[in-house]
Amino acid sequence: MxxxxxxxxxxxxxxxxxxxxxxxxxxxxxxxxxxxxxxxxxxxxxxxxxxxxxxxxxxxxxxxxxKPDMALTHPSILLSTKDIEVAHMKMKANGVEVQDIMIMPYGKMFSFKDQDGNDYLLREDK
Incomplete structure (x- = not known):
């Protein structure tokens, strides 16, 4: 389907x-x-x-x-990378507001903000 x-x-x-x-x-x-x-x-x-x-x-x-009644709140979005350290370094160099890399039992990730201040999460998926 x-x-x-x-x-x-x-x-x-x-x-x-x-x-x-x-x-x-x-x-x-x-x-x-x-x-x-x-x-x-x-x-x-x-x-x-x-x-x-x-x-x-x-x-x-x-x-x-x-559509005045439409909810326009930001969705929770996870993006994926194969190399979290390189992505973190590159995004920071490009002027993206990034948080520190978190190492969790289920993987490495960090959050970042877009031009409007919305939060996203980037996770390492190998």
Missing amino acids: INQIGKITLYVNDQEEAKKFWTEKMEFVVKFEAQMGPNMTWLEVGPREEAFTTFVLYNKALMQMQ
């Missing part, structure tokens, strides 16, 4: 600022970008061109105007 997770919507304050964060600091690629109307853009980013799952960066204010 369902074979993959396709897209995760992130509601952002400024699409261009979010696009710069994900492409310049996190080294994602723009997978798709198209005008949806005079003031709206559909914008998807992913970790690499071949990646199936993407983040849709959607303008929070426009969504609130369209």
